[in-house]
Amino acid sequence: MSFMGGWNNAANQSVNMQNMAMAEQELEMVSDLFNRIVSSCHQKCIPKTYIEGDLNKGEAVCIDRCVGKFFEVNKSVGTKLQQMSGAGLPM
């Protein structure tokens, strides 16, 4: 009955609201980043003339590069902001 044990365990355990808020915020951040990449790269890589339902070679390569570049931009902007906040400049 290890499952019941686990369930009872959960009922007795306390939930650390601060940790939960942090985990939820991280979840929100990752999914927001993903959604922004999807919409940016769709705008940049997929033409509005829908000739076919599949991604063609060019579109697929564009998407791969677009995601890579978005991550690079994300990283370099992050580094920049970190430097600024480290230098005590107002954000």
Add this chain to the structure above:
Amino acid sequence: MDFSQFNDAERNHLQRVMEQKQMKDFLKLYSGLVERCFNDCVNDFTSKTLSSKEASRKTLTLDFLEGCIQKCADKFLKHSERVGQRFAEANAEMMGGAK
């Protein structure tokens, strides 16, 4: 994501949060797709119903002839899937680099 540092009650809580988020994301995907494909495919208002060019009708013989809306939705989902694959790779790389 790694939730291994949390106890069962906290994991249950996060599970519920994620389920709610999934529902919200699905509704957002639905409305977003409708808006995107409507804007990209429907520009002609000389008739009340969608033309065959805009959206294919369900016919037995002409199923392979897809309309703009079918292609738009199909392509967006494939786009999103591919972004997801690259995203997972890049995210794993970023997390690995941070530790």
